[in-house]
Amino acid sequence: MADVLWTAEEIAAATGGQVAGDFSAAGVSIDSRTVEPGDLFVALAGVRDGHEFVAQTAQKGAAGALVSQAVETPAVVVADTFKALEALGVAARERAPQARRGAVTGSVGKTSVTRAVEAGLRRAGKAHASVKSYNNHIGVPLTLARMPRDTQRAVFEVGMNHSGEITPLSKFIRPHAVAITTVGPVHLENFAEGEIGVAKAKAEIFDGLEPGGVAVLNADNQWFDLLKGEAEKAGAVVRDFGRDAAYARLVDFVVEGQGATVVAELDGQPLSFPIRQTGVHWGPNSLCVLLMLEALGVDRPTALAALADFAPIEGRGAELEIALKGGAFTLVDESYNANPVSMQAALATLGARKVAGRKIVALTDMLELGPDSPRFHAELSQAIEKAGIDLVFCAGPLMMSLWKALPQERRGGYADAAPALAQQIVEAMQPGDVVMVKGSNGSRAGAIAAALSALGLREQV
CATH class of the missing domain: 3.90.190.20 (Mur ligase, C-terminal domain)
Incomplete structure (x- = not known):
């Protein structure tokens, strides 16, 4: 089996549960269809009750299960499996105090920016990140629970459809750096205030920011002043990017075949670098990625090398x-x-x-x-x-x-x-x-x- 992520005793200690059969898990899964050998299967309630699939996951090689009722396989029994997953995520964060954590949100581009930041983090050392778009009230705790104890840096995607959804996620992550790629007219049917309501909801990302953390913000967005004000209220150091930015200013974006050259000024110094993207939004996005990597302790050459190799992902160009x-x-x-x-x-x-x-x-x-x-x-x-x-x-x-x-x-x-x-x-x-x-x-x-x-x-x- 791969490296041990959680022992049954550690899971019980984190969740207040009881061990019913000793085991060690190498991963954490909430989906019986994608369980890997060695995983801990968390039996959540959904359209179907996850407990119905515990035996099936054991047959597929799951090491054990996190359950709220008696099962015939090795398990940790808790009162509420969803709250236990949250507790497991918090325990993963607390046992890796050395890990510098970043969080990315925004109306557009958060998944691609998260993936690009991840690419830089992995070049720099032991890294961890969200998979797919696991960015909601289940996906964020799950991503935390999967974080190995020796992680050096991690990045999390954070999404929302309604006001009040990002605050608890940010407090779970407790990021050292956050980015808001942009704010636009998205999910408007859920916001009586309209787009300003979306901006305020995105600003909830600052609620869990570690003291002295960095907020990376889009200077070209019409809600920049609002977001900057909220970030500064939270004690953040603001780093802006875009054509109107003071810190990371986009000067030009030149498409060349299957890629482009980004021409910029970063903290007053000229900078030009290639990327494997042709979308015009990747001009500012690449600067957002650079600033996040800088805030998470990745050196400039490593960050630029990661951007140069980062290819468009399926469904996004x-x-x-x-x-x-x-x-x-x-x-x-x-x-x-x-x-x-x-x-x-x-x-x-x-x-x-x-x-x-x-x-x-x-x-x-x-x-x-x-x-x-x-x-x-x-x-x-x-x-x-x-x-x-x-x-x-x-x-x-x-x-x-x-x-x-x-x-x-x-x-x-x-x-x-x-x-x-x-x-x-x-x-x-x-x-x-x-x-x-x-x-x-x-x-x-x-x-x-x-x-x-x-x-x-x-x-x-």
Whole structure:
């Protein structure tokens, strides 16, 4: 088995539970489908009660379980498994006092920035980080509970849909450095105050900041002054980034093939470095990453080397060449999620790109935008025109607002739901075209990206 993460006695001591069969665990899992040999399986209540799967996880090699009722496998028995998971996370943090911890939130880009920070931390030593987008009331304690005791640095992604959700997560992490990538009109239907409510909710990330910690903030965002004020109230040292920044100022962003060069001034000194990204949002994002790595004790050469190697991740700008008769088209997969801020950035990025054929977008509904949702969708037509997009394919009832706002010559096709749109798109593709797919998870933009890949391969055969 891999290195021991938790013994049964340690789990019991952290959670106030009782050992029912001795064991040692190398990992922690809450999903019976992905349990690995040696894991501790935490039986949480959900759509199905996790206790129903304890025996199954034992058959898959789980070392033991964290349960609130008697089971036939080695276990630690507690009163409440969710509270026990939280307690295990706190215990993991407290037994690794040497670990410098960072936390990243924001309306756009938090996962990509977290992954890039992680890349730098791993180059610098023993590191730990969130997996996937484990950024909520379960994901953050779980990520903490998985943190090895010899961790030197760690970074956590923190998300929210409502006010009051980030504060407890920040207090769990107790970060030494935090970043707010940007604030925009996201989850507006849950905020009576509108976008300022979103900004205040993001500012909750400062509530758990260690004394003298660093707050990395986007100087170009309209809520910068509000966020800076809240950070300073919390005793943070503010480091800003962006074109309007005083500390990490973006001077230029030059796209070159499959990457770009970032030209900046960092603390008054000129700095130019390459990255494996073409999205215009990666100009400021790369500076955000550098400042977070600096705050977590990673030296500049190591941080720049990590950025130079960090490639776009699936659903967030990854590219794929798809064969067609007579050539190929390029799929840009931005399907992981969407809101007005990220949609504008993605359209601007495609607009700035040099292509052999046409620039095409396939867009699905942006969700959770409240009563102004039709306007947010219709206004995308302005960004599409500015970017010089040739054809637009739309799917979903909200995207009908954009479809109606488009001139006839830009209308590629419309469908009520995302899966029905893929065939229309692939039939329109010509060699040299670039098609970007973007939309919210709930509107199934990912289904278009997946179907385009499969249809393209079928065409090749």
